[in-house]
Amino acid sequence: MTGVLSRQRELDALRVLLYEHRDRCHTQLRLLNQPPRDGAGTEQPALAALTRHRLRDLEHALHAIDRGTYGVCAGCTADIRIDDLLRQPAATRCPGCADAGHRPAV
Secondary structure, three states: OHHHHHHHHHHHHHHHHHHHHHHHHHHHHHHHOOOOOOOOOOOHHHHHHHHHHHHHHHHHHHHHHHHOOOOEOOOOOOEOOHHHHHHOOOOOOOHHHHHOOOOOOO
16 A cells, blocks of 8 residues: 555645646747747747647647546556656557567657
8 A cells, every 4th residue: 555655645746737837838849939140049839749649649748647536557557657657648558568579668
């Protein structure tokens, strides 16, 4: 039972980090959507697209936490390690399943 409670505490802490990261992405998108100044900002569309992709990943992860399915490998049903989730919040497969040629981790 202690392991389950510890895992839940880790996921709760991760949820807070994901919300903070989501808020930063929203702020970044607002800034990137402002008109560029003095010819700068040629990379803004690409950065905005990357930020929107990251934001979708974060939203997916937050919804999975709410459903109670977050952090469980879709390949082997083992818990995905918290540090792996920190690196890749929208991961649906553990590194072992992703490396074994199953569908790549998202």
